[in-house]
Amino acid sequence: MLDIRDLLVNYGTIRAVRGIGFNLAKGELVSLLGANGAGKSTTLKCIAGALKASGGSITLDGTNITSASPEQVVRAGLATVPETRDVFPDLTVSENLMLGAYIHRRDRAGNRDNLERVHNLFPRLAEREGQAAGTLSGGEQQMLVIARALMSRPSVLLLDEPSLGLAPAIVERIFEMIETLKRTGLTILLVEQNVNQTLAVADRAYIMRLGKIVASGTANEIRSTTDLSAHYLGG
Ligand code: ATP
Secondary structure, three states: EEEEEEEEEEEEEEEEEEEEEEEOOOEEEEEEEOOOOOOOHHHHHOOOOOOOOOOOEEEEEEEOOOOOOHHHHHHHHHEEEEOOOOOOOEHHHHHHHHHHHHHHHOOHHHHHHHHHHHHHHHHHHHHHOOOEEOOOOOOHHHHHHHHHHOOOOOOOEOOOOOOOOOOOHHHHHHHHHHHHHHHHOOOOEEEEOOHHHHHHOOOOOEEEOOOOEEEEEHHHHHHHHOOHHHHHHHO
């Protein structure tokens, strides 16, 4: 479904991503793990079209999207939830959601159906549809940005650290929701620092360190064979 080969991403002279490759089959939940600065967010931004690759290829369901713009990537069926969790604070929950449906703006009936589906997945957002997004709690804002991404009707969803800075009970709910999304057939790439919870929901994982992939395998293999603390603490 998503195939990354020999990807290189530079910021000027800084080589943030140094020739990585990984893939996701349809319906898989794959995690990208690694310490701060490993290059995970850079990888996601490049797949999303927000950063230019200096080399390599990104293929989505057979279509080469390596040089695609962010809008073209969304139109190709890939939505990204960045770690910045930015909602439009003065717009209501509903207005924020409809902005996610921008590429389908002429398909009103389709958007209505999809909004109902998203409300069923996130009943809390349905209850708060008229509330200004800036007044939602941190966990609710995280749900809103995920729900907004779903309004583009993606086949692949990239999530950058959705649990960042949230209380443990909310983190639990976010992970439950990710599992629910997987059950709907969505293909998901999850970047996380929360290793144990991530490996509990992921099918497979890749571990990045200093711009390279240093380990990969099923969640069980990663748990049993990789010295996670060494990769996480940079040892
Ligand atoms: P984190 O979990 O802290 O977000 P990460 O694995 O996502 O870490 P990146 O944010 O992708 O890592 O950063 C990879 C490397 O690229 C780091 O060395 C970082 O300092 C560098 N980097 C990131 N953004 C920029 C930028 N805009 N300009 C220059 N260097 C950058």
